[in-house]
Amino acid sequence: MGPTRRKLLIVKNRQNKSTKNVAKPELYIVEEEAELLPFLLDTLSNRSRNSVKSILTRGQVYVNGEVITKHNFQLEPGYKISIEKNIVAKAASFTGLKIVHEDDDIIVIEKESGLLSISSPKEKSLTAYKQLMTYVQKINPKNRVFVVHRLDRDTSGVMMFAKSEKVKLKLQNSWKDIVEERAYIALVEGVIKKQEGTITSWLKESKTLKMYSSSNPNDGQHAVTHYQKIQSNTNFTLLNVHLETGRKNQIRVHMEDIGHPIVGDKKYGSKVNPISRLGLHAKTLAFKHPTTDEIMRFESNTPKSFFDSSK
Structure with missing residues (x-):
């Protein structure tokens, strides 16, 4: 039998005027001893195991105000659990980029000048694509990212990747629209x-x-x-x-x-x-x-x- 818990508050996603999703975190209080991952699997029973593990890996889970990514972190009665809705990889480490948005279909990043978007004959390791691929495959080895468009190596700024070939093709085939x-x-x-x-x-x-x-x-x-x-x-x-x-x-x-x-x-x-x-x-x-x-x-x-x- 999974741990019992009392759900305090769920605030659904809502859209603000700047057209980005902004939502308050989901809040819970632990009533029985439990490890973090089993607690989340029971609490978020409408989500897949892979989705719940992704939430942990991205650093969206806070225990008593601190980001926790350890699956077997021990919870005690009275601990407060909050889950951030804005999916940004706080717990991941990158060189020359940062994730500004992620959902089940896309990843949007800010790339620094000097970082390749994808590999070239001279540079096959440190690229935005390879770093993101490593990141998503830490969550699930079957996960992948797909190049939608590119920025030149020495151009900085915003770019987007798809998380499935289906989404990639839809974006590329309908890019103008x-x-x-x-x-x-x-x-x-x-x-x-x-x-x-x-x-x-x-x-x-x-x-x-x-x-x-x-x-x-x-x-x-x-x-x-x-x-x-x-x-x-x-x-x-x-x-x-x-x-x-x-x-x-x-x-x-x-x-x-x-x-x-x-x-x-x-x-x-x-x-x-x-x-x-x-x-x-x-x-x-x-x-x-x-x-x-x-x-x-x-x-x-x-x-x-x-x-x-x-x-």
Whole structure:
């Protein structure tokens, strides 16, 4: 017979105005001695064993106000158990990334500049993909993550992974309909005088794997980039960039096309790098959730060096 317990409070998920799920924790009081995992399995009987173990591993379970991940942690009568609804991997350790949202279908992360999204011929170990794969397989060896879109190694900011092939295919096949907004902040060389503008071209890839704009209409992948000036000085301009299409290196090519390459982007014409990194940051990703159709919106703070360099 499982441990008895008195349920104090359950507050259902509710949506706030910022379009993210925000919910109060579920609260319980322990009435008999028990180990933590069996207590949770009995208490959360509507969830699978794998789901309950995931809650523990992610650091969502608090015992008397402290995060506990140990399955056989001993509970005593009177202990207070709270379960955070916002699924963020507090207990996991990553290099160059942090999880900002996770549910049964997707993981949204903030990636630092310098971390590969996926492996390359030169780097097969430390990638966002591999770290997340290791993380989900600690919960269940059968778990996997799937690449939905990518950020260049030296681009920082928000990106998303799927937790099943079905979700991945739905996201990729309906990307234009699902994504509500995809915005970047770009620090570029020189002074852009126009307050806003749109760049349109057809992108192709050279034999050296460098993308370029074709001079011939319909010769390559159609690419459309919108930009708005945030601020500028005599050397640099800070831009808010919205992608209408999502082609490989699209912003980097288009900035070079108009004579204002992204700071630190030697591949696409940059000659200076006062911030010691690529001046490109994926600030906003807003989309319809692939299962619930709920509008999800995630923003990442712009690096301070971008503002300082363009004052």
